[in-house]
Amino acid sequence: MKTNGNTIFITGGASGIGRALAEALHQAGNTVIIASRRKALLEAVVQANPGMVSLVLDVSTADGIQSAAKEAITRFPDINVVINNAGIMQIDDAAAVLDDAQMLDILSTNLLGPMRLTSAFVEHLKTKKDAVIMYVTSVLGFVPLAPAAVYSATKAAMHSFAMSQRFMLRNSGVRVLEIAPPWVQTDLLNSNEEPRAMPLKPFIEETMAVLATDADEILVERANVLRSRPGPGEMAFVTEFNRAFLSGVSSTANPTDVRA
Numbered sequence: 405m406k407t408n409g410n411t412i413f414i415t416g417g418a419s420g421i422g423r424a425l426a427e428a429l430h431q432a433g434n435t436v437i438i439a440s441r442r443k444a445l446l447e448a449v450v451q452a453n454p455g456m457v458s459l460v461l462d463v464s465t466a467d468g469i470q471s472a473a474k475e476a477i478t479r480f481p482d483i484n485v486v487i488n489n490a491g492i493m494q495i496d497d498a499a500a501v502l503d504d505a506q507m508l509d510i511l512s513t514n515l516l517g518p519m520r521l522t523s524a525f526v527e528h529l530k531t532k533k534d535a536v537i538m539y540v541t542s543v544l545g546f547v548p549l550a551p552a553a554v555y556s557a558t559k560a561a562m563h564s565f566a567m568s569q570r571f572m573l574r575n576s577g578v579r580v581l582e583i584a585p586p587w588v589q590t591d592l593l594n595s596n597e598e599p600r601a602m603p604l605k606p607f608i609e610e611t612m613a614v615l616a617t618d619a620d621e622i623l624v625e626r627a628n629v630l631r632s633r634p635g636p637g638e639m640a641f642v643t644e645f646n647r648a649f650l651s652g653v654s655s656t657a658n659p660t661d662v663r664a
């Protein structure tokens with residue numbers, strides 16, 4: 405994608421990957437609007453990055469998204485990039501009774517949130533040049549981490565939704581990109597000091613380099629092992645399958661070719 409001159413709305417932009425990405429994009433010459441729940445944290449990040457702006461948003465509620473998106477489009481009509489980065493990760497036990505409140509929290513934040521937010525922005529984005537919708541998913545969407553089964557399922561669902569949306573928007577000016585990070589040192593699961601996780605700085609540097617290419621999937625080298633498990637040709641298959649379905653002919657893509 406074009407990595408400068410955009411007006412970018414990014415959720416979860418006051419900490420971790422979202423903050424580091426927001427700052428890298430700010431430094432690269434974009435207008436960046438960060439949005440999440442903690443007002444004081446948002447204000448601190450804006451103060452540290454003159455020119456950045458913030459908006460309070462809770463992505464887990466439909467009403468919160470509707471009003472924040474309306475406000476964002478009114479105040480910043482040049483928004484042409486929306487990055488769905490906000491997310492939560494909690495440990496669960498898929499072999500036992502799941503905590504319903506926890507499950508709803510993860511699903512509404514990680515899955516319904518990005519779908520609703522994108523939906524609130526998509527008609528606006530269709531009127532913009534170089535428009536991009538981006539999802540921060542996870543390699544755990546390709547290879548689930550069993551003790552975080554609900555989290556992993558939301559990321560797999562986001563990946564699926566992104567492919568459908570990329571296909572449906574193929575003739576519009578809106579591109580759909582997905583960043584699928586490996587384990588990165590952030591507050592998520594208290595991983596800031598975790599030696600097995602990738603340090604944030606090189607993760608963002610590598611991510612920015614891939615973002616500047618034409619790739620739809622933004623993967624750092626470390627993410628490739630898990631990403632390649634379901635088959636790197638998956639999107640071509642999905643495109644062929646959907647083209648064939650819409651034109652009423654049998655798909656030449658054989659579903660049995662797709663490794664589960």
Ligand SMILES: NC(=O)c1ccc[n+]([C@@H]2O[C@H](COP(=O)([O-])OP(=O)(O)OC[C@H]3O[C@@H](n4cnc5c(N)ncnc54)[C@H](OP(=O)(O)O)[C@@H]3O)[C@@H](O)[C@H]2O)c1
Binds near residue numbers: 421595
């Ligand atoms: N770190 C990793 O290893 C890793 C790997 C793969 C994917 N990811 C994904 O990367 C994204 C960012 O995570 P991170 O690692 O940077 O963790 P993080 O520092 O905890 O960031 C998560 C951000 O999401 C925001 N958020 C959470 N719930 C929200 C809500 N209901 N409404 C609005 N904002 C909300 C938080 O801000 P507030 O609390 O202020 O709202 C926070 O800024 C997530 O989608 C995560 O799943 C992370």
